[in-house]
């Protein structure tokens with residue numbers, strides 16, 4: 001064929017495009033932080049266990065503004081008696097905002113490892129990952145020595161029936177294993193760790209990305225969020241929710257105002273977090289309660305992954321326990337100096353402005369370009385995309401990813417292999433989002449397409465190239481038909 005070699009297009013890489021990084025704002029914030037010794041000195045010393053206090057306070061206010069679903073003047077489905085028959089509005093603990101509920105972390109990945117160190121036991125705790133899952137979390141569970149099972153996402157964000165069945169079964173299996181040696185139930189299941197006054201070992205971990213999930217883009221419904229919290233309470237489970245995409249949301253329908261005409265629209269979260277529901281749902285956790293949900297937040301998607309700073313929010317008791325993680329006790333909270341810079345970004349509103357005026361319009365445009373290309377190039381070939389993606393959930397979509405399903409019988413790994421071989425197109429096939437160690441929930445014809453990394457035109461060209469691969473496969477043409485995804489490419493996966 002000849003001609004110039006094709007430029008590679010990478011729709012696997014889940015990073016922000018470099019043009020979207022707030023470099024200037026971070027430089028100004030760093031200058032401000034390092035020019036004031038009342039900030040730079042604590043910033044450059046060991047930090048307190050739960051993190052840089054001014055950032056904890058700024059975060060409490062900022063998160064409250066975004067997630068303020070319990071404000072009686074703000075009407076949301078949460079006021080619905082359907083979900084809260086005993087009424088709500090009592091936020092539990094000390095009202096809002098509450099810095100004591102927040103810990104500064106080194107980002108969602110680092111904090112997931114800390115959560116497992118403090119609140120799980122390899123003999124006692126079992127993990128349930130909602131699948132398709134954020135693949136890189138699998139190794140964090142494995143490093144902690146935990147056994148992991150998969151539970152499907154279903155149509156509402158988590159398959160509650162399968163999850164409860166699994167929880168029930170694992171309790172009765174444990175009972176069978178221990179009943180001959182003990183007359184107790186849970187208490188008799190062996191633990192490796194000694195009890196510590198600041199922590200609690202949960203029997204189960206439920207790991208999910210409830211809003212604009214990586215990889216599926218799906219958002220868990222409110223009713224499933226409420227039921228999931230109830231289930232976690234019933235089975236002594238901790239829900240770890242990676243709430244890392246919540247701030248990146250935009251209207252999907254053409255009738256909605258565009259974000260360029262209304263940059264501050266959607267400044268409120270689409271739905272309450274699982275941690276908010278756990279805070280408000282009767283019986284409201286008291287000051288001695290560890291609760292059953294933690295929100296694992298991050299500045300990676302809104303400031304930059306290299307910032308390596310995030311936050312965790314849970315009950316005060318839980319948050320204190322998390323701050324007592326061995327590595328924080330020894331080295332102080334993670335990301336201490338960066339926390340001083342991020343605090344400047346929040347206090348000056350530079351980060352909020354960046355989200356409103358740069359990120360949301362950019363991702364809205366990128367999403368629209370890609371979804372239109374999918375409708376044009378792939379849907380006529382039998383590829384499908386969930387309705388909640390095309391039109392959004394209640395007209396809103398967000399995050400970094402679009403999940404598509406190839407025509408039945410078409411192997412996404414083969415498509416990804418062919419795409420690399422013939423089109424210089426890097427794709428993420430469904431297989432890599434199966435839970436490692438429990439591959440029962442499968443995604444043979446799923447593909448995740450990322451719209452945050454490549455240039456806008458390349459998003460469209462990438463979908464066009466994918467269309468050619470799918471068409472050729474349907475017509476039985478080209479390639480060996482056996483090419484599989486190149487594991488090398490997974491090095492840059494997020």
Ligand SMILES: Cc1ncc(COP(=O)(O)O)c(C=O)c1O
Pocket residue numbers: 014106107108109110134209214242244297298299300305309310494
């Ligand atoms: C669901 C999810 N959790 C965690 C992370 C990593 O977060 P962090 O950069 O804060 O470690 C990502 C990044 O892609 C993600 O998609």
